[in-house]
Amino acid sequence: xxxxxxxxxxxxxxxxxxxxxxxxxxxxxxxxxxxxxxxxxxxxxxxxxxxxxxxxxxxxxxxxxxxxxxxxxxxxxxxxxxxxxxxxxxxxxxxxxxxxxxxxxxxxxxxxxxxxxxxxxxxxxxxxxxxxxxxxxxxxxxxxxxxxxxxxxxxxxxxxxxxxxxxxxxxxxxxxxxxxxxxxxxxxxxxxxxxxxxxxxxxxxxxxxxxxxxxxxxxxxxxxxxxxxxxxxxxxxxxxxxxxxxxxxxxxxxxxxxxxxxxxxxxxxxxxxxxxxxxxxxxxxxxxxxxxxxxxxxxxxxxxxxxxxxxxxxxxxxxxxxxxxxxxxxxxxxxxxxxxxxxxxxxxxxxxxxxxxxxxxxxxxxxxxxxxxxxxxxxxxxxxxxxxxxxxxxxxxxxxxxxxxx
Amino acid sequence: xxxxxxxxxxxxxxxxxxxxxxxxxxxxxxxxxxxxxxxxxxxxxxxxxxxxxxxxxxxxxxxxxxxxxxxxxxxxxxxxxxxxxxxxxxxxxxxxxxxxxxxxxxxxxxxxxxxxxxxxxxxxxxxxxxxxxxxxxxxxxxxxxxxxxxxxxxxxxxxxxxxxxxxxxxxxxxxxxxxxxxxxxxxxxxxxxxxxxxxxxxxxxxxxxxxxxxxxxxxxxxxxxxxxxxxxxxxxxxxxxxxxxxxxxxxxxxxxxxxxxxxxxxxxxxxxxxxxxxxxxxxxxxxxxxxxxxxxxxxxxxxxxxxxxxxxxxxxxxxxxxxxxxxxxxxxxxxxxxxxxxxxxxxxxxxxxxxxxxxxxxxxxxxxxxxxxxxxxxxxxxxxxxxxxxxxxxxxxxxxxxxxxxxxxxxxxxxxxxxxxxxxxxxxxxxxxxxxxxxxxxxxxxxxxxxxxx
Numbered sequence: 100x101x102x103x104x105x106x107x108x109x110x111x112x113x114x115x116x117x118x119x120x121x122x123x124x125x126x127x128x129x130x131x132x133x134x135x136x137x138x139x140x141x142x143x144x145x146x147x148x149x150x151x152x153x154x155x156x157x158x159x160x161x162x163x164x165x166x167x168x169x170x171x172x173x174x175x176x177x178x179x180x181x182x183x184x185x186x187x188x189x190x191x192x193x194x195x196x197x198x199x200x201x202x203x204x205x206x207x208x209x210x211x212x213x214x215x216x217x218x219x220x221x222x223x224x225x226x227x228x229x230x231x232x233x234x235x236x237x238x239x240x241x242x243x244x245x246x247x248x249x250x251x252x253x254x255x256x257x258x259x260x261x262x263x264x265x266x267x268x269x270x271x272x273x274x275x276x277x278x279x280x281x282x283x284x285x286x287x288x289x290x291x292x293x294x295x296x297x298x299x300x301x302x303x304x305x306x307x308x309x310x311x312x313x314x315x316x317x318x319x320x321x322x323x324x325x326x327x328x329x330x331x332x333x334x335x336x337x338x339x340x341x342x343x344x345x346x347x348x349x350x351x352x353x354x355x356x357x358x359x360x361x362x363x364x365x366x367x368x369x370x371x372x373x374x375x376x377x378x379x380x381x382x383x384x385x386x387x388x389x390x391x392x393x394x395x396x397x398x399x400x401x402x403x404x405x406x407x408x409x410x411x412x413x414x415x416x417x418x419x420x421x422x423x424x425x426x427x428x429x430x431x432x433x434x435x436x437x438x439x440x441x442x443x444x445x446x447x448x449x450x451x452x453x454x455x456x457x458x459x460x461x462x463x464x465x466x467x468x469x470x471x472x473x474x475x476x477x478x479x480x481x482x483x484x485x486x487x488x489x490x491x492x493x494x495x496x497x498x499x500x501x502x503x504x505x
Numbered sequence: 506x507x508x509x510x511x512x513x514x515x516x517x518x519x520x521x522x523x524x525x526x527x528x529x530x531x532x533x534x535x536x537x538x539x540x541x542x543x544x545x546x547x548x549x550x551x552x553x554x555x556x557x558x559x560x561x562x563x564x565x566x567x568x569x570x571x572x573x574x575x576x577x578x579x580x581x582x583x584x585x586x587x588x589x590x591x592x593x594x595x596x597x598x599x600x601x602x603x604x605x606x607x608x609x610x611x612x613x614x615x616x617x618x619x620x621x622x623x624x625x626x627x628x629x630x631x632x633x634x635x636x637x638x639x640x641x642x643x644x645x646x647x648x649x650x651x652x653x654x655x656x657x658x659x660x661x662x663x664x665x666x667x668x669x670x671x672x673x674x675x676x677x678x679x680x681x682x683x684x685x686x687x688x689x690x691x692x693x694x695x696x697x698x699x700x701x702x703x704x705x706x707x708x709x710x711x712x713x714x715x716x717x718x719x720x721x722x723x724x725x726x727x728x729x730x731x732x733x734x735x736x737x738x739x740x741x742x743x744x745x746x747x748x749x750x751x752x753x754x755x756x757x758x759x760x761x762x763x764x765x766x767x768x769x770x771x772x773x774x775x776x777x778x779x780x781x782x783x784x785x786x787x788x789x790x791x792x793x794x795x796x797x798x799x800x801x802x803x804x805x806x807x808x809x810x811x812x813x814x815x816x817x818x819x820x821x822x823x824x825x826x827x828x829x830x831x832x833x834x835x836x837x838x839x840x841x842x843x844x845x846x847x848x849x850x851x852x853x854x855x856x857x858x859x860x861x862x863x864x865x866x867x868x869x870x871x872x873x874x875x876x877x878x879x880x881x882x883x884x885x886x887x888x889x890x891x892x893x894x895x896x897x898x899x900x901x902x903x904x905x906x907x908x909x910x911x912x913x914x915x916x917x918x919x920x921x922x923x924x925x926x927x928x929x930x931x932x933x934x935x936x937x938x939x940x941x942x943x944x945x946x947x948x949x950x951x952x953x954x955x956x957x958x959x
Contacts, residue, residue, distance in 0.1 A: 160636075161635035162635055163628060163631035163636075164632065164636070261718075269718060269719060270720070271623075271719055271720040272623045274656060296660060305660075305957075306635070379627055381623060381653060381656075383622070383623045385623065385625075386624060422629075423632075425563075425617070425618050425629075426617050426618075426629070456618075457563040457564055457618055
């Protein structure tokens with residue numbers, strides 16, 4: 100059901116006609132449909148850049164968590180290009196995240212503390228890595244593809260821990276140190292022995308500047324994803340998702356499209372990994388573990404597979420649970436419920452405490468179950484339901500159609 | 506072919522976004538410096554409270570240690586605020602503690618889960634610094650995490666009072682000006698344990714190492730290997746096992762046929778509980794004879810919590826400890842009583858070191874008369890104190906490592922209750938485990954960092 104909802108908007112129905120149109124016409128079709136998209140982009144940009152203001156009341160108005168929102172938003176956006184658009188579920192995307200981080204930290208060690216160089220290198224390395232893994236994995240589809248990617252990611256993780264320790268520094272993680280060469284910085288006359296934080300042409304990317312750097316890249320990534328979704332290439336991916344055999348029979352070789360999607364989403368993951376290293380110059384193998392791969396799948400499904408905005412929202416919800424819910428302890432709960440009478444307060448705290456602190460996984464699990472059972476299209480479907488119901492209410496409708504979905 | 510221009514061109518959008526971003530960033534810059542007093546430093550407390558951050562593993566292989574550390578922190582905060590019986594606030598010598606908070610400000614605290622992962626620990630520490638405005642972070646039950654959080658604290662200009670971390674690197678090659686460690690390290694374990702091993706098992710032995718694959722395991726393996734080889738022991742093989750492996754049978758299978766007659770388990774926490782139990786019960790190594798000698802198992806870093814987890818398997822096993830609640834001195838008795846009354850069990854060595862670190866930080870702030878970290882650091886460097894349960898102790902200025910007596914302990918054959926699982930075999934005096942600060946390399950770095958106040 101969810102697939103038909105997802106594909107009907109941007110249309111498989113419309114695609115055959117558009118596919119056979121000459122390129123220029125396709126271009127016009129893209130442009131003319133884009134005004135509302137630009138409005139969405141503008142609203143998105145505004146919402147992202149003002150996050151420090153409107154997320155402060157729920158305790159998320161500090162730089163580190165907002166950086167994580169933006170970074171994992173990028174990660175999930177990229178994952179969605181593969182999983183959401185083409186339907187190929189990769190269970191090893193964390194490998195590219197980790198590769199991006201290692202690549203970025205190595206740039207900090209060898210060349211320069213400039214974030215731009217590190218991020219570009221991270222994207223390139225992750226892209227090449229994705230090309231290699233994708234080339235092999237995409238020979239299969241469905242569950243076999245998922246298992247192949249999972250196997251590659253676990254292999255990378257274990258290699259990072261064992262054979263590759265000279266490159267990855269194992270469990271301790273790769274860090275910058277005073278004795279690194281940093282060739283470019285030294286050439287520019289900077290003292291390599293002073294340990295600096297990554298910067299963007301002189302702006303140190305810690306705290307708020309770090310957040311805005313990530314946020315602008317998130318908006319950029321969102322824009323690129325939007326362009327991909329509206330492009331002929333995006334339509335191809337949606338067509339593969341709807342029926343790959345049909346595509347093959349009509350004479351399309353689908354593998355190059357899939358490989359391109361895989362590499363692009365790997366590059367997004369590389370960018371995210373690079374940004375993790377920029378905001379905190381340390382790379383650990385934990386980032387490649389299968390749990391991290393699973394996390395991005397959860398984010399995407401939680402937010403809404405195949406939607407533009409969904410993965411970003413899913414990433415933010417998940418990071419919020421992980422960072423904020425895990426920090427609530429009993430003392431905090433007692434303070435939050437101190438408006439209640441003592442007996443009732445203790446009772447409420449006892450009920451709530453298994454779901455916060457180290458129990459945040461439980462909350463996440465419940466949330467995930469609720470979403471999958473009642474909103475297969477993720478949070479975005481919930482939002483769509485709400486707006487529809489709201490509009491119905493305005494026009495005095497009965498809300499009958501909104502309910503038929505279930 | 507006409508191309509319709511959208512209302513917002515890409516360039517205009519990007520320009521606007523960039524301008525908006527810069528505009529939004531400006532207020533933060535002003536707000537930061539608005540409340541700066543004479544000295545600008547990270548999280549200068551302004552209200553009537555001062556917040557400390559306790560970052561401990563609440564999940565993963567070291568979760569038991571983390572839970573006990575958290576109890577100790579809560580007790581330390583109570584005692585600093587003048588609640589309860591005051592604990593070691595009354596026994597520390599020399600002391601400037603007043604039992605009315607720190608510099609008259611009430612002590613509050615926040616907690617976080619490190620998950621025994623560097624990434625998660627740093628994210629949690631950043632939340633404490635940026636959102637909860639903590640002045641000091643303590644805790645950690647893994648050296649990998651301690652090293653990662655310590656370097657973050659150096660960057661941010663926040664004090665780090667390491668909890669349970671035993672790697673040489675924490676105050677060796679990865680030492681930092683803002684980081685301090687009260688716990689002993691792997692090198693000291695090797696120096697203390699070596700002579701006892703030679704006495705008990707002789708000098709003609711071959712050892713097989715199983716090592717947790719991260720900074721602590723590596724340095725402990727190296728230290729124990731060096732100490733035992735200096736006695737004339739040989740090393741058959743050293744095998745690295747992943748942290749939190751759970752099942753160690755694949756690593757234990759080759760041990761008995763390797764020609765080794767001693768198994769050295771460089772594991773801690775849940776890993777040590779699992780590997781030791783498997784070695785003793787599943788492989789029955791303790792009753793085997795190799796090379797005509799009784800097969801022995803050594804666990805260089807030992808704790809009461811792990812002994813509880815491993816049950817009968819710990820009987821007769823030798824190891825070292827930083828502290829034990831059965832030590833015969835006044836401070837130890839006071840802490841064991843105070844902790845026992847609050848939580849119904851004696852404190853573990855992890856709990857002890859975390860409790861002590863919190864008090865030492867508070868005392869250093871009182872001594873310095875300010876929360877300004879460079880002054881607090883000066884008060885801690887070279888601080889010689891007593892009354893914390895370990896006898897006379899020195900916080901060495903060169904590497905921020907505490908030097909005190911080290912205990913060699915043995916799993917008790919006939920425990921009287923579940924908290925009486927270890928006996929103290931020997932107290933190795935401080936001089937015997939003191940080493941030259943330069944042997945591990947590393948640099949402390951500067952003390953005047955702007956950190957998060959910049």
